[in-house]
Amino acid sequence: MMLTEEAPFAALRKTWQPVALAADLPAGRVLGYTLLDCELVVARFPDGKLLAADVACPHKGARLSAGRLCDGDLMCPYHGWRFDAAGSCRNIPSLVAPNPEKLALSHLRTYRVQERYGMIWVKLDSSGAHELPDVPEFETADWTYRLGPPMAFRAGFRREIENYLDMTHFAFAHATTLGQAADPRIPPMDISIKPDGFQMDAPFPALNSPHEQPGKLQSAHHRRQRCYLPNFTTIRQSFPDGDERVLVHIPSPNTRETCTVFWSLAISPDFRGPAPEDQIAFAVKVLDEDRQMCELQLPAEVPINPARGGWGVLVTPGDTLANTFQKTFRQWLSQVLQPAT
Ligand code: FES
Ligand SMILES: [Fe+2]
Numbered sequence: 001m002m003l004t005e006e007a008p009f010a011a012l013r014k015t016w017q018p019v020a021l022a023a024d025l026p027a028g029r030v031l032g033y034t035l036l037d038c039e040l041v042v043a044r045f046p047d048g049k050l051l052a053a054d055v056a057c058p059h060k061g062a063r064l065s066a067g068r069l070c071d072g073d074l075m076c077p078y079h080g081w082r083f084d085a086a087g088s089c090r091n092i093p094s095l096v097a098p099n100p101e102k103l104a105l106s107h108l109r110t111y112r113v114q115e116r117y118g119m120i121w122v123k124l125d126s127s128g129a130h131e132l133p134d135v136p137e138f139e140t141a142d143w144t145y146r147l148g149p150p151m152a153f154r155a156g157f158r159r160e161i162e163n164y165l166d167m168t169h170f171a172f173a174h175a176t177t178l179g180q181a182a183d184p185r186i187p188p189m190d191i192s193i194k195p196d197g198f199q200m201d202a203p204f205p206a207l208n209s210p211h212e213q214p215g216k217l218q219s220a221h222h223r224r225q226r227c228y229l230p231n232f233t234t235i236r237q238s239f240p241d242g243d244e245r246v247l248v249h250i251p252s253p254n255t256r257e258t259c260t261v262f263w264s265l266a267i268s269p270d271f272r273g274p275a276p277e278d279q280i281a282f283a284v285k286v287l288d289e290d291r292q293m294c295e296l297q298l299p300a301e302v303p304i305n306p307a308r309g310g311w312g313v314l315v316t317p318g319d320t321l322a323n324t325f326q327k328t329f330r331q332w333l334s335q336v337l338q339p340a341t
Pocket of ligand 1: 076
């Protein structure tokens with residue numbers, strides 16, 4: 001079946017996507033973010049309420065992301081119109097007398113917004129039944145949970161997902177970091193399809209190498225990758241001594257050819273290895289190497305239909321997991337976009 005290149009964004013509008021770290025949006029802060037080609041203003045009001053809305057002011061289109069919170073309302077920087085956390089226009093300073101009809105017409109177009117896992121999430125199309133996957137390790141007090149700095153990629157979100165699922169690039173793209181002890185030969189992968197995505201189990205292809213640093217940054221481990229469609233992918237690393245690390249990547253699409261990777265990690269209790277800050281610093285280096293590889297690829301996004309330079313045409317066993325993503329993602333698209341009966 002041929003799908004159009006518009007299908008992925010139409011479907012992702014029905015899902016929760018991260019737009020900011022919660023720590024970057026304290027009470028009183030206003031931010032801008034482009035999600036799925038839609039420019040948003042995101043704000044946390046002094047009472048803690050969150051707002052996500054189209055960025056353009058209903059008056060003359062000024063970007064409300066350049067506004068500020070003033071006496072408990074979001075104020076447009078241009079003519080000072082004020083909006084509450086529900087998007088209602090509360091004040092038009094140029095009107096001598098309040099005009100309820102004008103105020104009612106001036107409502108912002110708002111979207112569902114929530115905070116979880118230390119991130120702010122927006123769902124553009126509220127008709128979607130999508131909920132965030134539960135990752136207990138991210139919310140369990142005895143695990144150490146850390147958020148990484150979101151990283152902008154000049155590449156489509158599916159390029160980033162393929163990269164995260166790919167174990168054959170370690171020895172090359174991460175030659176000085178993750179790949180110092182990596183075996184480029186692909187280990188046997190055990191892939192199973194789940195109702196909400198898929199799972200892969202494999203040993204991390206590490207060699208016994210004098211380059212291998214102590215401390216579980218690049219040590220051999222069992223690897224379980226779990227993709228919750230469309231774009232929430234976790235890796236559980238289980239080390240021989242029983243310590244574990246769970247990572248998540250969510251490439252939040254900005255435009256067709258750009259995304260922002262939100263990511264975090266959780267470390268099992270009494271982890272015998274580097275401090276959490278050192279693990280984050282190492283992961284930032286690795287992610288930046290991945291960014292460079294994703295930005296080298298043409299076209300900037302994986303075509304939705306099989307194509308050379310994309311997926312499904314020139315494949316090796318190492319590409320099986322990326323192909324599993326593309327195939328299950330297409331099935332997911334068909335389900336999400338099918339007309340309601
Ligand atoms: S453009 Fe926002 S108040 Fe005029
Ligand atoms: Fe990588």
